Amino acid sequence: MRKRDELDYLAKEIIDCHKCTRLVKWREKVSVEKRASYVTEIYWGKPIVGFGDKQAQVLVLGLAPGAHGANRTGRVFTGDRSGDWLYRAMHKAGLASQPESISLTDGLTLRNAWVTSAVRCAPPANKPTPAERKKCSSFLTRELALLTNVKVIICLGSFSFQAICDELEIRPRPKFGHGVVVAHTKYKIICSYHPSQQNTFTGKLTEKMFDSIFKTAQELAR
DSSP states (O other), X not given: OOHHHXXXXXXXXXXXXXXXXXXXXXXXXXXXXXXXXXXXXXXXXXXXXXXXOTTOSEEEEESXXXXXXXHHHSSTTOXXXXXXXHHHHXXXXXXXXXXXXXXXXXXXXXXXXXXXXXXXXXXXXXXXXXXXXXXXXXXXXXXXXXXXXXXXXXXXXXXXXXXXXXXXXXXXXXXXXXXXXXXXXXXXXXXXXXOOHHHHTTTSSOHHHHHHHHHHHHHHHO
């Protein structure tokens, strides 16, 4: 089976997953009890798959879909403030065709980049449990195996950094910090604060800080 077909097959498996009862109930509940501003929209309400260039050298790893972002739109980091920050920075770096991601049909494409998440379903309070992350980990294992050109992994937040350290068996786990680069035998791993409103509204993460992450990623991918 060709890599493209295998990634498509993996995507179907992810969308059909019902392993985590708590997450299944939550993602579906949110899809019915919608946010007022999206009350007329039909929510996706299923697990979220990776998105981007299947020949990518740069992989961006997030925590999990937002309840009213990707869980609504059906595409990772699409339709919420975190996605606004992410795709603006990726567009500036030449990795995205446009600076915003609103819906599945907005025309966004990625160049040399793939965006995915450690957990595929929207969790209550944006906090998946360690057990839920472990149940989801096989999807990330297979995704990395199929994305054979990846050289650099950007971890958005400490949760995704912990997930990739577990995935790659990096022991002891280095201390997380914005801009920290960890050398693995196969990948260069870059740590970044998550572009959540909690970080961007308080100034913990600025546009300049975030842009520097993608500049470093491109330099390391060469």
